[in-house]
Amino acid sequence: MVVAQSAGVLRWAGDPEGGAPFVEADPARPDQLVGFDVEIASLFARSLGRTSQFVNVDFRLIDQSVARGDAEIGMSGIEDTPARRATLAVTMPYYEFHEVLSVRDADASRFRSLADLKGRRVATLGGTIAYEILLRAERDRGITAVSYDDDVHPYSDLVIGRVDAVLLDNVLAERRQRAMQGFTIQPQTVAVGHYVAVLAPQNGPLRDTLNETLRAAMRDGTLERIFTKWRVWNDDQPKLYARLLAGEPVEPVTGLDTSVSVATMTKWEAAKRYFPSLLRASLVTIVLSCLSMALAVLIGVVIATGRVYGAPPIRAVLLGYVELMRGTPILLQLFVLYYGLAAAIKLPAFAAALLGLALNYAAYESEIYRSALEAISVGQLEAARTLGLTDRQILRLVRGPQAFRLALAPMTNDFIALLKDSSLVSVLTVLELTKETQIFATNLGSWVLPGSMCAALYLAMSLPLAAVARRLERRWKSPTA
Amino acid sequence: MEVADGMTSVSASDPPDVVDVVLRAEGVELRRGARIILAGVSCEVHRGELVALMGPSGSGKTTMLRAIAGLEPFHAGRIAVDGVTLEGGVKLSTATLRELPRKVGMVFQFHHLFEHLTAIENIRLAPVHAYRVDAAAATARARELLKSVGVDHRADALPRELSGGEAQRVAIARALAVDPPVLLMDEPTASLDPLRRTELGELLHGLLRQRRTLVVATHDEEFARDFATRIVRFRDGLIVE
Numbered sequence: 001m002v003v004a005q006s007a008g009v010l011r012w013a014g015d016p017e018g019g020a021p022f023v024e025a026d027p028a029r030p031d032q033l034v035g036f037d038v039e040i041a042s043l044f045a046r047s048l049g050r051t052s053q054f055v056n057v058d059f060r061l062i063d064q065s066v067a068r069g070d071a072e073i074g075m076s077g078i079e080d081t082p083a084r085r086a087t088l089a090v091t092m093p094y095y096e097f098h099e100v101l102s103v104r105d106a107d108a109s110r111f112r113s114l115a116d117l118k119g120r121r122v123a124t125l126g127g128t129i130a131y132e133i134l135l136r137a138e139r140d141r142g143i144t145a146v147s148y149d150d151d152v153h154p155y156s157d158l159v160i161g162r163v164d165a166v167l168l169d170n171v172l173a174e175r176r177q178r179a180m181q182g183f184t185i186q187p188q189t190v191a192v193g194h195y196v197a198v199l200a201p202q203n204g205p206l207r208d209t210l211n212e213t214l215r216a217a218m219r220d221g222t223l224e225r226i227f228t229k230w231r232v233w234n235d236d237q238p239k240l241y242a243r244l245l246a247g248e249p250v251e252p253v254t255g256l257d258t259s260v261s262v263a264t265m266t267k268w269e270a271a272k273r274y275f276p277s278l279l280r281a282s283l284v285t286i287v288l289s290c291l292s293m294a295l296a297v298l299i300g301v302v303i304a305t306g307r308v309y310g311a312p313p314i315r316a317v318l319l320g321y322v323e324l325m326r327g328t329p330i331l332l333q334l335f336v337l338y339y340g341l342a343a344a345i346k347l348p349a350f351a352a353a354l355l356g357l358a359l360n361y362a363a364y365e366s367e368i369y370r371s372a373l374e375a376i377s378v379g380q381l382e383a384a385r386t387l388g389l390t391d392r393q394i395l396r397l398v399r400g401p402q403a404f405r406l407a408l409a410p411m412t413n414d415f416i417a418l419l420k421d422s423s424l425v426s427v428l429t430v431l432e433l434t435k436e437t438q439i440f441a442t443n444l445g446s447w448v449l450p451g452s453m454c455a456a457l458y459l460a461m462s463l464p465l466a467a468v469a470r471r472l473e474r475r476w477k478s479p480t481a
Numbered sequence: 482m483e484v485a486d487g488m489t490s491v492s493a494s495d496p497p498d499v500v501d502v503v504l505r506a507e508g509v510e511l512r513r514g515a516r517i518i519l520a521g522v523s524c525e526v527h528r529g530e531l532v533a534l535m536g537p538s539g540s541g542k543t544t545m546l547r548a549i550a551g552l553e554p555f556h557a558g559r560i561a562v563d564g565v566t567l568e569g570g571v572k573l574s575t576a577t578l579r580e581l582p583r584k585v586g587m588v589f590q591f592h593h594l595f596e597h598l599t600a601i602e603n604i605r606l607a608p609v610h611a612y613r614v615d616a617a618a619a620t621a622r623a624r625e626l627l628k629s630v631g632v633d634h635r636a637d638a639l640p641r642e643l644s645g646g647e648a649q650r651v652a653i654a655r656a657l658a659v660d661p662p663v664l665l666m667d668e669p670t671a672s673l674d675p676l677r678r679t680e681l682g683e684l685l686h687g688l689l690r691q692r693r694t695l696v697v698a699t700h701d702e703e704f705a706r707d708f709a710t711r712i713v714r715f716r717d718g719l720i721v722e
Contacts, residue, residue, distance in 0.1 A: 379589060379591060379593035380596070382552050382589070383593035384595070385551070386550050386551070386552065386656075387582055387586075387607035387655070387656075387659060388582030388612065389606075389607060393610050401597050402595075402596060476597070
């Protein structure tokens with residue numbers, strides 16, 4: 001493996017979407033990054049006699065990105081976990097945090113711990129220690145774990161009532177509380193974790209050098225100055241530093257039994273353990289796709305009919321709809337539907353996902369049906385008219401059925417595309433196949449096995465579908481063939 | 482089947498026809514842009530006639546058929562078919578559109594059978610859906626019609642599986658399913674060999690014996706001479722003889 005290493009530059013990966021106090025664009029100068037991880041990266045670079053260079057990487061992919069050499073170091077509030085220790089070179093911890101529960105102000109006295117949240121929805125950021133804790137609590141305490149792709153929407157959904165609690169680092173919870181009202185952070189600590197920097201497994205020597213830098217910064221107060229500046233310095237840090245400087249071992253996580261982490265299992269054990277949840281996620285994928293497609297077909301037929309038979313203003317409106325839905329990213333539409341409209345209409349995640357996919361695909365379906373309707377020869381329609389059929393009957397009995405046969409192949413295509421696009425709804429906290437695979441891969445520290453299992457499951461869903469469509473097509477054959 | 486009974490006059494101004502005249506055109510004019518297609522066509526067709534409309538391509542005979550069938554709006558004049566009147570320059574009323582198919586059937590040059598339906602389904606579609614005939618009765622009648630045009634063995638074939646001659650007969654049966662007194666045909670012999678052409682002529686004569694009236698647009702002099710009871714010649718949108 002090639003590790004990017006140009007002389008004079010230390011490339012480090014982070015995600016500015018996570019925001020302050022870790023990494024964020026300077027509000028005063030958006031082309032500049034600020035945050036405590038930015039300052040620690042500069043500290044590392046200085047100690048190596050280099051300058052730091054930032055590489056923008058999605059939070060969930062920082063490990064993989066570092067492992068494949070896009071950057072030498074990954075930071076951004078990265079948690080110390082047994083999986084990371086097993087698959088990457090991990091520095092010593094430089095910050096200790098607490099996993100804390102946040103609940104709506106009104107619930108502060110009744111939801112004090114996970115034990116009080118039986119039957120409730122508890123949100124967190126996917127692929128984190130907090131998510132692991134919630135998955136355990138799902139099994140042991142009967143809560144429902146809800147995984148988000150970012151650390152802002154769990155809190156906004158908490159306030160509007162989509163979830164009943166959020167479990168996240170105290171750093172994130174406190175930062176959110178400064179920007180948003182309506183929730184209370186419970187004082188009880190659910191687990192204790194640490195932030196580290198990660199490097200590719202073969203970069204052990206560089207990691208050791210960085211550890212020396214960290215030790216020096218702990219001794220001389222550099223870290224204290226940085227964390228104080230970002231308002232996250234507290235009494236836990238000097239205690240952590242004292243233990244580290246005394247050479248005591250520090251467990252990655254306390255409060256979560258990590259002895260059964262998949263990272264330490266054999267691949268086959270891990271596969272066996274995750275297979276049921278991948279199957280469950282496949283069920284979500286197939287049910288969501290079938291319902292969305294059915295709705296998309298229904299709406300698509302209405303739009304196509306309106307565009308072929310409607311008055312000019314109706315046609316213009318429908319054309320506008322089609323162009324809007326085709327011309328903007330489906331991800332944006334999902335966000336607007338779920339988060340953007342939340343103030344006006346609070347759709348449940350699954351309903352929003354279903355509706356979002358259906359509304360988007362309806363635009364594509366309607367174009368298929370419109371062109372299929374227009375492909376039916378005028379002669380067919382005139383023959384029907386001379387027999388006394390009304391326009392509506394002609395559409396239902398002559399034009400529609402023939403158009404449907406023409407539309408079948410492109411529809412099958414779209415359904416298979418929808419099956420795969422359904423992975424996008426994980427941004428709305430719907431746990432479908434791709435998301436579940438990602439969680440598996442994060443915990444395992446590898447994509448090979450989870451990726452293969454995921455691909456096999458998608459194919460198991462799409463291949464039979466394509467076969468049915470082909471058989472139907474053969475039976476009907478194109479009438480003009 | 483009772484669809485052809487009960488003549489409904491939709492135009493009060495129209496005097497009751499002499500019993501014999503089933504189709505009357507008066508001064509029918511039709512333009513496409515600046516081009517004049519029909520320049521004031523007038524004619525009468527009597528019940529039981531087989532009238533051949535002849536003339537060079539573009540002389541207006543097919544357009545005339547389409548105007549009678551209500552497929553081609555015309556700008557002036559009027560057409561009356563067995564009590565239903567189409568006025569030129571006026572959008573056809575819903576009542577007229579509903580009545581006209583019971584009076585006039587059309588067999589297109591390319592048949593235009595519904596591609597997704599079998600022969601027998603093509604025939605029973607309109608009776609069942611447009612005229613609310615009981616499904617079993619419509620099927621029985623469709624079978625009878627197929628038999629009368631000699632293709633009952635092809636009842637379950639799809640249009641793409643039929644030969645040109647078979648498709649034409651199914652199209653005739655389909656037009657007759659609604660039992661119209663007048664049947665219009667556009668170039669019926671265009672794709673038939675001499676033997677099939679004679680068979681068609683005999684089939685049409687059988688229809689005349691049922692007191693049906695046929696108006697046939699054709700280029701086929703021989704067919705017209707052998708089977709038509711009268712020949713009407715078109716030139717430049719006018720009847721010349």
